[in-house]
């Protein structure tokens with residue numbers, strides 16, 4: 116059995132009589148929760164426990180991971196891999212998981228782009244004496260961009276894939292969607308990425324348009340069959356989805372980014388920087404989970420006493436940090452067993468999400 120001591124304290128208390136979780140669970144319109152923070156602080160455990168709690172409170176819920184390490188499978192102690200919707204056994208209402216492998220998503224996108232246009236268009240252009248435009252297209256280096264992706268591109272493509280899925284009928288049932296996001300650095304880069312993608316994809320699309328009007332003029336002279344512009348369409352759809360992701364991240368009515376941290380000076384400092392950058396990007400943040408707090412004990416060993424004192428200092432630091440002090444603080448204890456499987460996640464969820 117799990118034993119714990121728990122304190123959920125609010126620095127900025129939510130509206131009188133309304134608990135943190137009441138606010139999160141109310142309403143049947145779709146809401147997104149994104150959990151982010153430094154590696155290893157407990158994002159996956161908190162995300163999975165929130166998803167279990169939503170499902171146990173009547174919300175058909177989807178929990179998404181774009182982490183190549185497949186930590187959701189480990190956390191739920193069930194095989195949730197495969198890149199498609201997988202039901203999670205245990206909760207009262209439907210809970211599904213979706214694990215997207217970012218590297219695989221980029222590879223799929225690259226293959227599709229290559230097959231549908233990349234080299235195909237170039238060969239066609241060469242054959243028609245339009246090598247110059249083909250070279251220009253080559254200079255845009257889409258292949259290279261996908262071979263050596265800039266930081267965050269994998270996650271961006273993976274998240275855009277999730278957004279694409281969410282448009283499908285089978286996903287319409289979900290009223291709560293919980294993202295177990297990538298670690299801090301990647302998350303930040305991802306948030307600034309859509310602007311970059313927007314610019315580079317826009318450039319590619321313009322050139323594609325130029326080429327297709329040139330080729331259709333030539334084709335109409337020689338009576339050749341018109342080929343599709345699938346790669347262009349694909350890029351356009353990726354661009355549209357990236358814009359959607361950016362809007363979704365910033366929509367305070369439907370989305371909340373929850374920062375997860377641990378009580379160490381390093382983690383708190385990083386969380387403070389994370390909140391500052393999220394604010395700059397207009398991403399709505401209301402809550403900060405401080406996870407793995409040592410519970411008090413009557414018979415304290417010297418190590419525990421020292422450790423707890425250290426943790427208290429970090430908590431005080433949060434209280435006086437200009438970035439973090441305005442957030443609702445949720446303290447979660449370090450429990451004495453590893454949190455794996457639905458019963459353990461329910462246990463953690465009942466502690467964290469009150």
Ligand SMILES: Nc1ncnc2c1ncn2[C@@H]1O[C@H](COP(=O)(O)OP(=O)(O)OP(=O)(O)O)[C@@H](O)[C@H]1O
Pocket residue numbers: 153154155156157158159160161182186298406407408447448449450451452453454455
């Ligand atoms: N409050 C807690 N008490 C005890 N163990 C915990 C607690 N929170 C998390 N853990 C354990 O810590 C480990 C890391 O947790 P988790 O995988 O949730 O972190 P993460 O931030 O998602 O990590 P990563 O960034 O590597 O994906 C796991 O073994 C988990 O069971």
